[in-house]
Amino acid sequence: MGANFIEILRKSHSVILEKWIDSQSNIMTFNDDLISNQEIREQAEELLSAFLKNLNEDNASNGDAPEFDEVVEALSDLSISRAKLGFSPKETGVFVNGMKNAIMDTLEAGMTAAPAELYAASKQLHTLFDNFNIVTFETFIRGREEVIIRQTDEISEISTPVIRVWEGILALPIIGTLDSARTQVVMENLLEAIVETGSSIAILDISGVPAVDSLVAQHLMKTVAATRLMGAECVISGIRPEIAQTIVHLGIDLSNIITKASLAHALRFSFQSLKLEVRKVQIPANR
Amino acid sequence: MSQMISVITKQSMLIQQDQDVVPFRNRVKECAVKLKMGLVNQTKLITAASELVRNMLKYGRGGQVLIESVSKRNQFGVRLVFIDKGPGIPDITLAMKDGYSTGKSLGLGLPGTKRLVNEFEIESTVGVGTKVSIIKWCNG
Amino acid sequence: MEKIPILRMGPFLLVTIQVDLYDRLALNLEADLIKTISDTNAKGVLIDISVVSIVDSFMGRIIGNIASMSKILDAETVVVGMQPAVAITLIELGLPLTGVHTALNVERGMELLRSKVNLSDYSSSEDEDEYESDDQRDY
DSSP states (O other), X not given: OXXXXXXXXXXTHHHHHHHXXXXXXXXXXXXXXXXXXXXXXXXXXXHHHHHHHHOOTTTTTOTTOGGGHXXXXXXXXXXXXXXXXXXXXXXXXXXXXXXXXXXXXHHHHXXXXXXXXXXXXXXXXXXHHHHHHHHHHHHHHHHHHHHHHHHHHHHHHHTOOOEEEETTEEEEEEESOOOHHHHHHHHHHHHXXXXXXXXXXXXXXXXXXXXXXXXXXXXXXXXXXXXXXXXXXXEEEOOOHHXXXXXXXXXXXXXXXXXOSSHHHHHHHHHHHTTOOOOOOOOOXXX | OOTTOEEEEEEEEEEOSGGGHHXXXXXXXXXXXXXXXXXXXXXXXXXXXXXXXXXXXXHSOOEEEEEEEEEXXXXXXXXEEEEEXXXXXXXXXXXXXXXXXXXXXXXXXXXXXXXXXXXXXXXXXXXXXXXXXXEEETTO | OOOOOEEEETTEEEXXXXXXXXXXXHHHHHHHHHHHHHXXXXXXXXXXXXXXXXXXXXXXXXXXXHHHHHHHTTOEEEEEOOOHHHHHHHHXXXXXXXXXXXXXXXXXXXXXXXXXXXXXXXXXXXXXXXXXXXXXXXX
């Protein structure tokens, strides 16, 4: 009995396709310059064909059925390509739902004599399409996640420079939030620089770190501890007054760490530690 | 940690004596290098493996380790499963607290090891044995 | 049976760890070192770990032991050449390595020792050379 609705759908293949495409052209959100009508038609046809071809009475409510792999793949490709073209996930979702609506309308028209079967078929198809919608969403998000991961890596690379301010003295201006992933990058860069340059003092300037809570403080302390294991010393500078206040209120103990208000102070301290002196040079009276 | 993880390669090693530790560590390193894991993460993984395998020898009377390269969604990693038929750990919560010590260890074994890896699971039954599973992702 | 060589450099001893230490080797090292400190009246010990890529709590304990034992015999210990990845891992692992000084390399390590150690009560007629204990112990 269930096979009936599948046959109806297969016979109405082109009717469904036209209904679907018509419904899309009524939607104002479509960007004509991003995708041509011809492409829309081709994508719709591909999806509809894959769907109708593989639909049978057993898998009518199971989106995970292996027969639908082709459909899922087509959906994923569609989602990713739309994402790359700049469509919002809503626009893509609306497009896919267009197929569902076209199918439901067609079914309704073709099964007026059998309301009970129509209801049963509708239930199954709705479950199926819910699955498909989820696939569309997941693919979209995964695509975005990949971009974010790539960008995060790039940002990590460029935002932790190690500067040799003087022989034996390194400076690291840390800009942005200091999470555990970032901390590992900072530590790695810093320690390797210490080995390469034989530096004995590293100045960590945190004026570019927006917020310092217990977790960030922990990351800073780990960095200081690691530096000490390498036989060098760490000075933390650039502590804004609000940060100092937050640190005390949170009960964070920085007594083991050398802190200076500014990079300049930290530098002076470093020179002193290395027994270096900066003096104004006297220019002789006659040239 | 079990869902959605696929196993790419799998090998097993028997650990029965001190001399098995180094070859084991080398195997783990090979696995990590093949997945192009960075040096710091490699070091953390192998150090964690070293801690756990020594535990297994010292308290568990030796056992078996599964070395697997795995993947989940976008990332690849190394999973190690340590299985022994030793006396078991009576109070796991206590063992996981920093500062816990039964032997002459520094009392840092399990909690410290857990910090080195991304996923850590431990099951133990007194009189039966212990099973510890860890995963270190390449970009973890 | 491998033995880790102990090099003598004036009032200091230098131990370079190049192989993975396992129980017996580690215990032997501790014993050798202590005996040598005592025999030579050494004031400092440098442990070079520049080719050690994994330091776990076992190794950490050995180093800690060496530092404590040396201290009892009035010698300071400096660990030199720690690799960055090892340092980062040790911090995460939470190994305290108390009582152990660290330096970037042997040269810096010796400078550090000189600044920390009272050399006035050091006396020995021997120059820098490789010092091995006389008794051939059967391992």
